[in-house]
Amino acid sequence: MYRFLLTPRWWGINVFVLLAIPFCIFMGSWQLGRFEDRVHDHRTAQAAASTAETEPARPLAAMLPVTTQTSGKQTTAKGRYGKQLLVPDRELDGRSGYYVLTLLRVDGGKALPVVRGWLPGTADAAKAPAPPAGEVTVTGALQASESPGSNGVSAAGGLPAGQTAAISAASLVNLVPYTPYDAWITLDKADAGMKAVPPAAPDNTGLDLKAFQNLGYTGEWFVFAGFVLFMWFRLLRREVEFVRDAELGLLPEAEGTPGTPEEPSDSEDAGSTPSTPSAAS
Incomplete structure (x- = not known):
């Protein structure tokens, strides 16, 4: 009966x-691993944030490059403030406002972007306090460069002069006359009446919608594997039923049903004359 296989x-x-079932299982396991990695990074970031305030600030050079372990940690740098920029469309405590970003020129000709604080309303250079003069020592939470689409950062262009959409070396290199670090800090205590900006979680470490998308994809791939197996059993059952019916002669014939006498054709009716009994002599 199963020779058709x-x-x-x-x-x-x-x-x-x-081939399909192992592939679906592999993809589902991979997506599940991605979700578990996000959960682990989220817990690591939370643990780092909880210990950041108690740990002493370390020099900037010892904290670079920024990783999930160093992001949010306290660092310190010494230099002189230079060019100042505004970062519009930033929310804090449910209110819209802007960051006051000032480049701190350090030894070696590079500059560290420093968010000195947040102000409410529309970005206005006249309302942004001027940075302190002379050499200063700053202490704040280290942050990785932003990228468009991360942490709510907009990729909008055409901003007025003196403004930037993202705090990143790629954006700032065209706006300032010195080489910026691929990192920035937010001061623990804001300058001149501004509100301090709390450090944000590193990219791809929070349990956001993207993380739960990985979990949803995990379920989809396992459902695909079950669907493939279900369809195989369904096709197998239909084929077995077809073979069984054929063996029992339950399938309709191509030209009529067996055992049914064929109707005479029109030609046969025209060419034959019914016989009549002869009269008895």
Whole structure:
């Protein structure tokens, strides 16, 4: 009854199933691993944030490059403030406002972007306090460069002069006359009446919608594997039923049903004359 499994058609079906199910399981396991990595990074970031305030600030050079372990940690740098920029469309405590970003020129000709504080309303250079003069020592939470789409950062262009959409070396290098670090800090205590900006979680470490998308994809891939197996059993059952019906002679014939006398054709009716009994002599 199962000899049909050796036909070329069923060889193709079986090979497809044998390849599709492991592939779906692999992809589902990979997506689950991505979600577990996000959970681990989220816990690591929370643990780092809880210990950041108690740990002493370390020099900037010892904290670079920024990683998930150093992001949010306290660092210190010494230099002189230079060019100042505004970062519009930033929310704090449910209110819209802007960051006051000032470049701190340090030894070696590079500059460290420093968010000195936040002000409410529309970005206005006249309302932003001027940075302190002379050499200063700053202490704040270290942050990785922003990228468009992360942490709500807009990629909008065409901003007025003196403003930037993202705090990143790629954006600032065209706006300032010195080489910026691929990192920035937010001061623990804001300058001149501004509100301090709390450090943000590193990119791809929070349990956001993207993280739960990985979990949703995990379920989808496992559902795909079950669907492939279900369809294989369904096709197998239909094929078995077809073979059984054929063996029992329950399938309709191509030209009429067996045992049913064929109706005479029109030609036969026209060419034959019914016989009449002869009269008895």
